[in-house]
Every structure is written in structure tokens, then in C-alpha cells.
Amino acid sequence: MLDKPKGVLFDLDGTLLDTARDLGNALNWVLQQHKMPSCAFSVYRNIASDGSQGLLEIGFGDRLADYDVESLKALFLERYEKEICVDTVSFNGIKELLARLDKDNIPWGIVTNKPQWLTELLLPHFDEFAQCQVVISGDTLEKRKPHPLPLIHAANAMNIDPADCWYIGDAKRDIDAAKAANMFSVVANYGYIGPEHRSDSWNADLYIDQPQAILAHL
Template structure:
């Protein structure tokens, strides 16, 4: 039986892999760090589906078993410094995101961002995209004491938008996004166009809705 979903009164988005395709800039930073340590670089197809896991996940895929031989915090600092310097060279919004956000604005449906990206990087990245001008709230990974998969950031964002969590949708491309949305009593949406590989088995995440492109959200508004 097809599940009937309530029309959202507010929408919250993950950032990397959901609103923005940041994989190439993240991968470029990883490969720069690898080159500094005379390690072979990673191909796009290798790191793309790890991009949502941030610096730790990328360093693990890049250095593999050799990661244990290095000071991981020092590597992470190098990675973040390089990423900060070139944070928006190849980053773009996913096809259809501009249209989706414009429709939310047109329908007076408030929307915001809840990401695990550090606040200083989030604040550096977002101003590069005019389509985010009407964003109502931004919660980063270090804004609060807890981050996804804990539901606190989602609940806090909904409170700022003055919308009950049960009337809010959350869209993300990682299991932690869906776990947080379910725990927050929000309608959960998997962005299958994001950084999801077959190994992630998103069909087992128990989400309310799966979309293969951002435009698929329009029929629910």
C-alpha cells in the first residue's frame, strides 16, 4: 500500500551530497594531502560516495591501512586547511536544487540546512550560492553539543522555523540523516542522487520517501 505523506510545512536539507555536490573539492583536498605524503591519489569514483563522511572518511579511504602510521589529527588539519583554501572551485548545486528551493520560496514553505560540516566551513561555502538567500536556519556539526544521527540539530532547526517536527521533512543522503529524521519524528527523504553507493543499502534505511532527483520533491508540495 502506497504511503500517503503529509504536505510539508517546512523542509530541512543536509548539505554535502544533498544540496551541493562538493565531492570534487573534497577529493582535491584529499589528493593534495596524499601527495604531500608521497601516497597515490584517489580517483573520483573511489572517493565520491565517501564524501558525505567528511575528513575522517576521506582520509580512511585515501590512506587505507597506512593511516595508522600517521598522526590522524595532523592529517585532518592539513586536509581542512587545504579544503578551506579551495572550498568552492568545483562545487555546484545539484541539478534541480535551484528549482526546488525557488518553489519552496514561492509556496512560502520555510526551509533550512542541517549539516555535520563544521560551522566555519559551512559559513565560508554557502555565500557562493545565490539560491540559498532565503535559507531560514543553518545548523552545522558543531553548532550544538550533539550532531546527526542525534535528532537534536533537526529539532532545534524546526523550533527556529517555528514548525512542529512532525510537520517538517528532512532530506539527506546518508543513513545518519534518516536515523536523525526518524528520531525527530520528521518525514524522512533519501536523496538517492547523492553520495550513495550500492554498498550503503539505502533501501534498508526505512525512509518515508526515496527521490532520484530533486525535482521529484515538487509533486509533494
């Protein structure tokens, strides 16, 4: 039996929220403006955690070099901002997991690489985040994941030793950051992870296939 965490931190996209369709919708809108073919959900889903750069790379492919990438990013973000929560939902089991953490008085927070202005636009759409203790975005501090600073900062904000905190994420940078912060690392296999990511090689402390799996350790 694993030791019960004194605090839990989560990645956002691909861990708490399934944002892939809204991100993909923004990508396809940009592609449409440039007379490029749309990108299928099955293609962009596992790239969703990589932000605008990764999505534009998968959408434009070799043609990306023909464009001003910063202008494309600006277009993408403008569109995403307008429709940031049309198809976005929390993953099945997240509401139950957060409710249990709240019930057990286990503080929890969010550490994401998503820009702060987008994070702040998105979170209020979800009542289950009401008891979130801390939110650290990709531009909150001078470093972002895979650097451990955002995770350590979040743990300190909750008055918890990082060694007593769990971090749950769906990307290698999440696990690298957790290990560097001396936190217990958990891979959300239900997130944006494809076979090409080889998550079994990340050397995480725990792998879960659904959020409810955490409940057994509380």
C-alpha cells in the same frame, strides 16, 4: 498523495551541494604531500559525506596508522578551506526546488555535520540559499546527527512542529536523525550513496532520484 510539508530541512553535502570534487582535491593534495598515489573520483565520491576522517581512511588505507591522523586532518582542512568552492555546484534541480519552496512560502533550512566555519565559508557562494531560514552545523549544538537534536532545534527555529517537517539527506545518519525527531524522512538517492550503503534498508518514508521529485508533493 502525501501531506504537503510545512517546512523542509536539508543535509548539505551530497543533498544540496555536490562538494565531492573539492573534498577529493583536498584529499589528493594531502596524499601528494606524503608521496601517496591519488584517489580516483569514483573511489572517493560516495565517501564524501563522511568528512575528513572517512576520506583519509579511503585515501591512505592501511597506511593511515603510520601517521598522526589529527595532523593529516588539519592539513586536509587547511587545503579545503583555501579551495572550498572551485568545483562545487548545487545538484541539478536544487535551484528550482528552493525557488518553489520560496514561492510557496514554505520555510526551509540546512542541518549539516559540516563544521560551522566551513559551512559559513561555503554557503555565500550560492545565491539560491538567500532565503534559507536556519543553518545548523555539526558543532552548533552539543549533539550532531544521527542525534535528533539539531533537526528539532532547526524546526523550532522555523516555528514548525517537527512532525510537520521533512528532512532530506543522503546518509543513514540523516534518516536515523529524522525518524528520531519524528520528521518525514527522505533519502536523496542522487547523493553520495553507493550499493554498499544499502539505503533500501534505512526504512525512510520516501526515496527520490532527483531533487525535482519533491515538487510533485508541494
